[in-house]
Amino acid sequence: MNKKTIYLASPYGFSKQWSHNLLPEFVTLLEDLGAEVWEPFNRNSQVDITKKGWAHKVAIADLEDLKKADAIFAIVNGIPPDEGVMIELGVAIALEKQIFLFRDDFRRCTDSEDYPLNLMLFSGLPSSGWENNFYTSIEEIKSPNKSIFKWLKFDNN
Numbered sequence: 001m002n003k004k005t006i007y008l009a010s011p012y013g014f015s016k017q018w019s020h021n022l023l024p025e026f027v028t029l030l031e032d033l034g035a036e037v038w039e040p041f042n043r044n045s046q047v048d049i050t051k052k053g054w055a056h057k058v059a060i061a062d063l064e065d066l067k068k069a070d071a072i073f074a075i076v077n078g079i080p081p082d083e084g085v086m087i088e089l090g091v092a093i094a095l096e097k098q099i100f101l102f103r104d105d106f107r108r109c110t111d112s113e114d115y116p117l118n119l120m121l122f123s124g125l126p127s128s129g130w131e132n133n134f135y136t137s138i139e140e141i142k143s144p145n146k147s148i149f150k151w152l153k154f155d156n157n
Contacts, residue, residue, distance in 0.1 A: 003036040004152055006100075007066050009089065010075035011082035012041075026102075029141045030073060034152045037073075038065050066091050071098035073148070076117060077105040086121075093124035100148050101125075102135040 008030070012023045023039060030037045040062045066072065072092040074085050081103075092099055103116060112119045116134075125133045132147040140146055144153075 003034060004070045005068070006030055006035045006037050007069035007072045007088070007092070008037050008039045008075075009072055009085045011078070011085060012075065025138060026073070026075070026141075029138065030148075033142070033149060038069055040065065062088070063091065066097075067095065069097065071100065071151070073100045073102065075102045076121070077103055079105075079107050079109045081109065081117070089121055089124070093121075097124070098151060099124040100133050100135065102141075104136055104138070 008023075008026060010023065010026070023041070027037045027039055040058075043065060044058045044061050066088055072088060074089050074092075076082075076085060076089075080086070089099070089101075101117070101121065109117050110119065115122050115130075122130055132145075135141055135146065135148075141148060143149060
């Protein structure tokens with residue numbers, strides 16, 4: 001049986017501190033649940049950023065990974081959240097990928113009384129029970145009551 005693949009969208013790879021201290025915890029938790037995690041900063045580390053055209057190569061590689069992945073786990077902290085992560089989420093929504101959102105940033109980033117972020121991000125989640133795909137702490141990722149646990153352990157699609 002093949003592992004389900006999760007594209008880990010985050011802005012954390014741009015900072016050495018975040019990349020060494022925050023990203024590995026997310027990768028490890030998701031792998032411990034049984035996922036194969038595709039972390040774009042790690043997967044594209046072989047691209048020589050001193051050569052002309054490097055940015056386009058990275059963008060295309062990320063897009064191809066997103067197309068092939070079974071799901072996206074997007075870290076959406078910040079006001080507004082990182083624009084690259086937002087584009088990746090838009091692609092995932094359009095491709096009807098399984099979507100999981102993580103936000104432990106307590107600041108609200110919305111005009112909606114129903115959602116903590118821009119309402120369009122929730123168009124890829126169920127209208128009822130979307131909270132099961134929304135994580136507000138690192139500990140919640142392991143919860144058997146949340147969607148990612150159930151999707152990785154029990155959903156055969």
